[in-house]
Amino acid sequence: MAALSISVAWSAFTPAETAGPVPLWQVNNLDQPESVAADPHGRYLYISNINGQPKEMNGKGYISRVTVDGQVVNRKWLKGFDAPKGMAIAEGRLYVADMQTLHVIDLQQGKVIKHYRAPKAKMLNDVTVAENGAVYVSDLLGGALYRLHQASFQHWFSHPQLPHPNGVLWHEGELLVANWGEGMNNDFSTQTPGTLYRLSIQSETLTPLATGYQLGNLDGIVADGNRLYASDWISGELYRLENNERRKVLQLQAGLADIGGSGNRVIYAPMMMDDQVVAWKMPL
Template sequence: MKSLFTPILLAIVGIATAPAVQAAELWRAGGLEQPESALFDAAGQRVIISNIVGNPGEADGNGYLSILSMDGKLVTQHWTDGMDAPKGMAIAGGKLYVADIAHVRVVDLQSGKLASTIDVPNAVFLNDMTADASGKVYVTDMLADTIYRIDGDRLELFIKDAALASPNGIFADGGRLIVASWGKGIKPDFSTAEPGGLLSVDLATKAVSPLAGAENFANLDGVVAIGGSIYATAYMTGTLYRYKAGGTPQVVATFKPGSADIGTDGKSTIFVPLMNEGEVSALGLD
């Protein structure tokens, strides 16, 4: 996501001309309410969507989760209610974890019922989530340059470092976390003094390193890795980028501003929440 302001998001941006990477839209699902994150549930063969419904930083009780089928049909609009402004999600140990401002909600994957809440006492703006191969879950706090780690129901501070530069998207990739940074010096309109880029956080040493060629190029939001490629969205411009090690970010497609926390089936499809349109677009990659 993640601007709390709408005036700067009104410009209409078309599909980029002659994109370096081709992506075809497979389907587009509508009828959602500020969809912020799309998570592929492999076991359930479905896509889980978080809906903010209001101010992304306000605990108003309006947020909920929806379920889409793999062909873009709205299966259940209100699958899980009782949230404030749900954003990123992760699945681990048969549970769904959801970032919700200053809490992590734990949802039963079978019933969709809210099972428990993990409070994050010092959280400012929890944003995206991911799970590593061991089942540990990580959540970014965008406005505190922080990443927390959850093991079962035990929360700990994983890293707090200004080098994270407003960490938004996060994706576990082998022995590292790939982080999509929004940038440094966030202004009232959510523009930045310095744009963000792609970072790597070593899971063992916690060392933060920029990915060469992908430093300081955009206010990044969601991020996923498929094979040797990293895909990331720039919310303010609606741009979806692809990056490969040793190269530079290439434009895959550009939507209207508001492309948020992307998900993937891990093969050839990316699910792009279009927050300001109330839609989710599924892209098939060449």
């Protein structure tokens, strides 16, 4: 493998501003919340609850619906999933990664309208949707990216530099992919921290972001204007990537999973090991 050329400003990892993130609210008594997806209409948040072991297919997983100010509307809005993880919303539909299945939920009807199976996948993990409607899904343990395009759900991309792709985000016409790390152990720790990559759909070229090089055991990715936020599940750290710098803006507990956002510097942090979701207002 060719050596990577990475440059990061010397101010990387400088302390966050004195006025740091402010907690807005939290929702408790969840069951291993893994992902938060914000409705683009600004009314509701959807929270996936594993409710078991990350790889356990027990049919006990569910999705919660809460308001954007943290009021629980329905704790078990939809039930019967195995180990639901990453989610994305587009055109009134909620896409949910659930082990070997991608579920499609009609938000207005409040029900699953389609299942797409990937029998060779090992753990479908995160979801994002491109402007053209294509849906991209990571397979953390299978080392692959899947794509739902024109009603066909297929293995689409794999690369030696992406042994464990986790967070995915469609951003500025390309796909951001957060690799969990390399040399994964049974407890999901790794020998080498994961790197955040930019993947060109047209050329299938994988390029590491300088600010995301060997950043951590990366889980969720959120874009807010020209800033990116990335969460580290193992360490509980939340990073902000901006202007060729990366800053740790929060130090939380282990289990900081697939963060969500709805703009205006608000980040929704699912604390998987603490059974809660906390909303944070990020500093300027």
